[in-house]
Amino acid sequence: MEIKGRKEPEHKSTDISLCCVESRNIDHKRQEILQRKHCVSNILTMAKENSDSIWLYSPSFALSIVAAVLYSIPMALQFWQTVIRYKAYYFIVVLVGACLEVGGYAARAISIKQSSQIVSSLPLNIFQC
DSSP: OEETTEEOOOHHHHHHHHHHHHHHHHHHHHHHHHHHHHHHHHHHHHHHHSTTOSSSSOOOHHHHHHHHHHHHHHHHHHHIIIIIISOOGGGHHHHHHHHHHHHHHHHHHHHHHTTTOHHHHHHHHHHOO
16 A cells, blocks of 8 residues: 555565564663663772771762851751750651761761761761661
């Protein structure tokens, strides 16, 4: 059957084209798996650069300080609203969680600089999940 001068492809060529599409999808999946393996090997390579580190990557000291400071600002505001302004003591649970978050980032910053001491990484197990 012809549509505007074109012939409908035969059944065999349709099977071949479907096979080629499937092989392209498989090749794409293989390439994606290889990229993931490459990313994992890069992470492990970064960890090997500093063999004393407890981290599987090279953490940023400055970023952990910035995160601790940025989390402490709303924590202070939350403390003021919970304890001083509204006296909503039932909301202290959230305030304790915010304190633990700030403590976790501070402990992370300390453990980055003192990675050889196990004591510096201990608060990370307490403050962060």
